[in-house]
Amino acid sequence: MMPLRPSDRFGLLLALLALALAGLLAVHPRLSAEAGARRTAEAARLVAELGLTDLCLLPEARYTRHLSQADLFSAFQDHPGAMDHFPSGSFLAPPAGLWQAAP
Numbered sequence: 445m446m447p448l449r450p451s452d453r454f455g456l457l458l459a460l461l462a463l464a465l466a467g468l469l470a471v472h473p474r475l476s477a478e479a480g481a482r483r484t485a486e487a488a489r490l491v492a493e494l495g496l497t498d499l500c501l502l503p504e505a506r507y508t509r510h511l512s513q514a515d516l517f518s519a520f521q522d523h524p525g526a527m528d529h530f531p532s533g534s535f536l537a538p539p540a541g542l543w544q545a546a547p
Contacts, residue, residue: 504531 448456490496
């Protein structure tokens with residue numbers, strides 16, 4: 445048998461690493477589902493125990509943390525024409541009633 449060239453060794457290494465990656469990709473969803481179910485159950489228990497009422501969607505600014513608690517102008521606290529300081533403000537649409545004409 446002929447000795448392996450360095451490029452052949454590298455090819456074998458790549459094949460072994462690809463096989464290991466395929467194995468990890470096959471096992472990961474099952475492990476993630478189990479861990480996710482445990483986290484969800486723990487979060488549900490914590491919410492019930494503490495009596496939490498609101499979902500914290502985005503942790504950056506006070507007007508994106510709890511949408512039910514935000515006033516309409518908190519995003520423009522420096523100036524009405526000021527740009528939003530936090531990128532999470534661009535992920536949320538303005539309230540539907542904002543665009544309706546006032547009576």
